[in-house]
Amino acid sequence: xxxxxxVLSIFLSVLLLCSAVVPAGAVxxxxxxxxxxxxxxxxxxxxxxxxxxxxxxSWYMPESVTDCFVEISLNPLMLSSEKIEGDVTDDRHGNNxxxxxxxxxxxxxxxxxxxxxxxxxxDVYSFxxxxxxxxxxxxxxxxxxxxxxxxxxxxxxxxxFADLLAEVTLKHDINMILSAGDQATDGLLTEYQxxxxxxxxxxxxxxxxxxxxxxxxxxxxxxxNLPNEDEGMISSPQGGNYYFTKGEVLFLVIDSNNxxxxxxxxxxxxxxxxxxxxxxxxxxxxxxxxxGSIEHRESENELLRMILSPIxxxxxxxxxxxxxxxxxxxxxxxxxxxxxxxLENGGTVNNAEGTVYMVSASVGRARDEEGVYxxxxxxxxxDFNDKLxxxxxxxxxxxKVTSYERGEGEFASFTLTKDDDFDAPEISFxxxxxxxxxxxxxxxxxxxxxxxxxxxxxEDGFNVDFFETVF
Ligand SMILES: [Fe+2]
Ligand SMILES: [Fe+2]
Numbered sequence: 001x002x003x004x005x006x007v008l009s010i011f012l013s014v015l016l017l018c019s020a021v022v023p024a025g026a027v028x029x030x031x032x033x034x035x036x037x038x039x040x041x042x043x044x045x046x047x048x049x050x051x052x053x054x055x056x057x058s059w060y061m062p063e064s065v066t067d068c069f070v071e072i073s074l075n076p077l078m079l080s081s082e083k084i085e086g087d088v089t090d091d092r093h094g095n096n097x098x099x100x101x102x103x104x105x106x107x108x109x110x111x112x113x114x115x116x117x118x119x120x121x122x123d124v125y126s127f128x129x130x131x132x133x134x135x136x137x138x139x140x141x142x143x144x145x146x147x148x149x150x151x152x153x154x155x156x157x158x159x160x161f162a163d164l165l166a167e168v169t170l171k172h173d174i175n176m177i178l179s180a181g182d183q184a185t186d187g188l189l190t191e192y193q194x195x196x197x198x199x200x201x202x203x204x205x206x207x208x209x210x211x212x213x214x215x216x217x218x219x220x221x222x223x224x225n226l227p228n229e230d231e232g233m234i235s236s237p238q239g240g241n242y243y244f245t246k247g248e249v250l251f252l253v254i255d256s257n258n259x260x261x262x263x264x265x266x267x268x269x270x271x272x273x274x275x276x277x278x279x280x281x282x283x284x285x286x287x288x289x290x291x292g293s294i295e296h297r298e299s300e301n302e303l304l305r306m307i308l309s310p311i312x313x314x315x316x317x318x319x320x321x322x323x324x325x326x327x328x329x330x331x332x333x334x335x336x337x338x339x340x341x342x343l344e345n346g347g348t349v350n351n352a353e354g355t356v357y358m359v360s361a362s363v364g365r366a367r368d369e370e371g372v373y374x375x376x377x378x379x380x381x382x383d384f385n386d387k388l389x390x391x392x393x394x395x396x397x398x399x400k401v402t403s404y405e406r407g408e409g410e411f412a413s414f415t416l417t418k419d420d421d422f423d424a425p426e427i428s429f430x431x432x433x434x435x436x437x438x439x440x441x442x443x444x445x446x447x448x449x450x451x452x453x454x455x456x457x458x459e460d461g462f463n464v465d466f467f468e469t470v471f
Contacts, residue, residue: 028159030155030158030159030162030197030198033197033198033199034155034158034159038120039122039123039197040193041193042060042061042117043058043059043060043189043192043193043195043223044057044058044059044122044125044202045058045202045223045224045225046125046127046203046204046206047206047207047208047225047227048176048205048226048244048246048251049101049102049103049227049244050227050228050245051244051245051246052105052107052129052246052247053103053104053106053107053129054101054105054227055101055102055105055127055205056099056102056226057086057098057101057113057115058097058100058222058223058225059115059122060091060096060097060098060193060223061088061098061117061118062096062117063095063096064118065096065117065118065120066088066096066118067085067088068085068086068087068088068098068099068100068115068116068118069084069086069100069116070084070086070100070102070113070115070116071083071084071113071114071116071121072084072102072112072113073112073113074109074111074112076112076124078112078114078124084100084102085100086099086100086101087100089222091222092218092222092462092463092464092465093218093219093462093463095189095222097222097223098117099225100115100225101225106129107129107132108128108130108131108132109128109129111126111127111128111129112124112125112126113125113127125199125202127203130175130246130247133247133248133394133396134247134393134394134396135175135246135393136172136173136174136175136391136392136394137176137178137391137392137394138165138168138172138174138176138178138204138390138391139177139180139358139360139390140164140177140179140180140323140360140361140363140388140389140390141179141181141182141286141323141359141360141361141362141363142180142182142211142323142324142326142360142362142365143157143161143179143182143184143362143364144157144182144183144185144213144363144365145157145161145183145191145194146185146186147185147188147190147191153190154191154194155194157194157364158194160363160364161198161201161364162200162201164363164406165198165204166198166200167406168391169200172391174204174391175205176204176205176206176207176246177201177206177207178284178321179206179207179208180211180284180285180286180321180324180360181208181209181210181211181213181214181256181286181322181323181324182211182212182213182214182286182323182324183208183214183220184213184219184220185216186213186216187214187215187217187218187219187220188219189217189222192219192223207251207253207284208253209253209255209256209285209286209323210236210238210239210255210257210286211286211323212286212287212324215236215238215257215453216460217457217462218237218457218462218463218464220238220239221237221239224239226239226242227242228242228243228244228271229241230242230243230263232260232262232263232266233260233262233263233443233471234258234260234446234471235258235263235471236255236257236450236453237450237453237457237468237469239255240258240263240267241253241254241255241264241267243271243275245275245278246394247395247396248279248394248395248396249279249280249281249282249399250271250272250275250278250280250281251282251284252267252268252271252281252282252283252284252317253283253284253285254283254285254308255285256286256304256308256322257286257287258446259303259307259442259443260442261307261308261311261439261442261443262436262439262440262442262443263446264308265311265436265439268315272315279396279418280318280418281315281317281318282318282319282320282321282399283312283319283321284321285320285321285322286322286323286324287300287301287322287324288301288322288323288324288325288329288359289301289304289305289308289320289322290329290331290357290376290377291322291327291329291357291359294325294327294369297325305337307435307438307439307441307442309334310431310435310436310438313354313425313427313431316355316424316425317355318352318355318416318418319356319358319399319416320355320357321358322357322359323360323362324359326361326362326384326386327359327361327381328359328360328361328380328381328388328403329358329359329377329379329381330343330356330377330379330380330401330412331343331356331376331377331378332356332376332377332378333349333352333353333354333355333356334355334356334357334376335353335354335425336354336431337376339375340354341353341354342378343356343378343379343414344378344414345378345412345413346412346413346414347414347415348398348416349414349416349417350417351418351422352416352418353424353425360388360389360390361381361386363386364386365386366384366385367384368384369384379412379414381411385405387405387406387407387408388403388404388405389403389406390402390403397417398415398416398417399415400413400414400415400416401413401414401415447470450469450470450471451470453469454466454469454470
C-alpha cells in the first residue's frame with residue numbers, strides 16, 4: 001500500500017548510493033530513466049482531479065497519434081483493468097497532448113496505471129488514494145528545471161529534483177506535491193519533460209502553480225491537465241486558476257501573473273460557495289506578498305498585497321503558499337496587512353483571525369543577494385538557502401507545516417487549529433469596496449499586460465493565438 005513508493009525510493013536511494021561511490025562521470029541511476037528517451041519524452045504528469053476520487057493525466061504524443069487512454073487497475077499485473085479514453089489537443093508546435101481524467105477512484109487504495117498513445121504503452125506506475133481526511137504533501141517552490149545550453153539537456157536540474165523526491169519519499173509518507181511555480185526557467189517543453197522524467201514524480205499527485213518563468217513559453221498550458229479551471233475575463237496566455245478538494249481542504253490555485261483581481265475574486269467566491277462545509281482553505285500561487293526580503297521586488301509585493309489581500313481576508317483563507325523570492329519565510333497571522341496573532345516557531349495558533357503567508361525557498365537555485373525581513377515575518381532564515389523542503393500534514397483537526405534542511409533535519413514548524421464553532425472575522429464593507437475597485441484596475445492592467453505577453457511570445461517564435469492569449 002503506502003509502502004509502494006517507499007520501496008521504489010529505497011531502491012532508488014540504494015542505487016544512488018552505489019552511483020555515488022563510482023568514479024565521476026560514471027552513469028547514475030537517473031541516467032537509466034533518462035536514456036529511455038521514448039518514456040522521458042512523454043512528460044507524463046498526474047495532477048489532482050476535482051476531488052480525491054479523480055486524477056487528471058497529461059502526456060505528449062507524436063502528431064500522428066490521435067487517440068489516448070489511461071489503463072488503470074488495482075492489480076500490479078494490470079489484471080481486471082479499465083481503459084479510460086481521453087481527449088487529444090494540438091500543442092501548436094507539432095505534438096499532440098493527451099488529457100485523461102480518471103474518476104470513481106476508491107479511497108485508501110493503490111492503483112496501477114499505464115498511458116496508452118495509439119499502439120504504444122508507457123511503463124506501469126502506481127499511486128495511492130487517501131483514506132479519510134488526513135494526508136501529507138511535499139511543498140516547495142521554484143524547481144527551475146533549466147535547459148543547459150552547453151550540454152543541450154536539462155539533466156543537471158532534473159536529476160537534482162529527482163534526488164529531492166527520492167530523499168523526501170524515503171523519509172516521509174507523502175501523497176502529493178504542492179509546487180508553487182517556476183517549475184521551468186524558460187517555459188520550454190523539454191524542461192517539463194525533465195521535470196517529470198523520474199518514476200517518483202509519476203507516483204505522486206503533482207499540483208502546480210504557474211510562475212513568471214513558466215509563462216516565458218507556452219508549453220505549461222499544454223503540459224498540464226487541471227481540474228475546475230477558470231480562465232475568467234482576462235487569463236494569462238498559459239492558463240487560469242483552478243481548484244480541487246482533498247480531505248477537509250479546499251485548494252485554490254491562482255495564476256498570480258494575472259493582475260485581474262476581479263477574476264481572482266470571482267473564482268474564489270465560486271469555489272468557496274461550492275465548498276462551504278470544508279474546514280480549511282489554502283491558496284497556492286507563485287508570487288509572494290509579505291516575504292519582503294528583496295528590496296527591488298517590494299513594489300511588486302505591494303501591488304499584489306493591495307489587490308489580493310482584501311480577497312484573502314474576505315474569504316478567510318487560512319494559509320497562502322508561495323515562492324518566487326527564493327527566500328524562505330513564514331508570516332505571523334495577518335489581517336488587513338497587520339499582525340492579528342503572533343506565530344512562534346514550534347507553536348500552535350488556534351482560531352487564526354487572519355491568514356499565514358509562507359514563502360518556500362527555491363529547489364537548487366539560491367539567490368546571491370542580501371535579504372531583509374519585515375516585522376510581519378515570524379520565521380525566516382538568514383541565508384538564501386536552497387536545501388530546504390516542507391512537509392504539510394493536513395487533517396480535519398489541524399494543518400501542520402514542518403520545514404526541513406536537507407541533510408540537517410527539521411528546523412521550523414507551526415500548526416493551525418480551529419474550533420468547529422469558530423467565527424472568522426468579517427471584512428468591512430468599505431475595505432471590500434476599495435479592494436474591488438483596486439481589483440478592477442488590476443483587470444485593466446492585466447488586459448494590456450496580456451497584449452504585451454502576446455507580442456513577446458510572438459517575437460520569441462511561439463505560435464500563439466491573439467484571442468486565446470489576450471482574453
Ligand atoms: Fe523563481
Ligand atoms: Fe518567479
